[in-house]
Amino acid sequence: MWISILGLLLGISLGLLTDIQIPPEYASYLSIAVLASLDTLFGGIRAHLQQVYDDKVFVSGFFFNIVLAAGLAFLGVHLGVDLYLAAIFAFGVRLFQNIAVIRRILLARWAEKKKLGEAN
């Protein structure tokens, strides 16, 4: 777990230090991609906690979600419909659901552990 957080910090510091910038008109795509990847990440954590984690699903979901979200946003720009809102909505709702499930699982585990401790 700590190695994963180290990876996150490494990514952030690399991004800040290299000072890479994308053209402002593409900033919305990137923000949607970040949202999609966060959704996949929490989905993966949830699946892992529910013991249904599948490597292929996780990795393919990560890239596919990013591409789909960016593609939807791209299509929206060309059709004059704010389709990226659909992506934000979908990912946002799922993000909250996933986090809620993770919270419940962790709470249940904690309660179980406490019970076990009292029984002993």
Added chain:
Amino acid sequence: MKKRITGRFTVILFVIGFMSATQYNTVNTDNTRDSRDTWEIRQQLSREKQLHSELLSEISLLDDTLGKYSDKATKEPEAILKETVEDLRIGAGLTQITGPGIELEISPSLEAIALGTEITEIPPDLLIRLVNEINRFDGIELAIAGERVINTTAIRDINGYTTVNTEPISTPPFTIGITAESMEEARKLSSYLTASAIHDDFYIDDLTIAISEPQEDLALPAFDEEISMEYLEAGEGE
């Protein structure tokens, strides 16, 4: 298995971090455009270059003084100190100076005299404008109606009187003495002021400026009051 999952999560988190940082960089960049044209940039460059050369000459002057201080051969550090103090006094305007310069005489315009308009004092704003116009030249010293203008001089209205160094100046006519570094500079200043648009500003207030021929020896009085150094503090030594 567990190791592989951690590896996957690490990679994904790395990508997320990188993307977030890039997004942060993009959003937080100030995209103000530099809309100056070549000419304006050239002017800026020339201003900076001038500043550069001024700083360099100041540094070399200070280096000279430093060299004199540290020169072991000098038996009299006291004399050098006195010299420095004298230089500083001259720079601050505490001594009387004599040099090539010009005199401006501010007097009521002929029309004002002919029409019998009441001669009022020169407004401080106008006087400040004139001083700023003169100060475009480097290395000049000036005295307004016998009041030496130094760095801390205030030209302002006190109880309805236009004052310089808190001394009220008389109603026109009065003279402004300006000394320059050389006769040539004085001539340049004279022709610059002759052609300056400041005459129009003075004419609106029924005043005219008469510019004298450059003189070899123009004397300016010393600043004779205490210099107020309320906000100055001694710096820490090296």
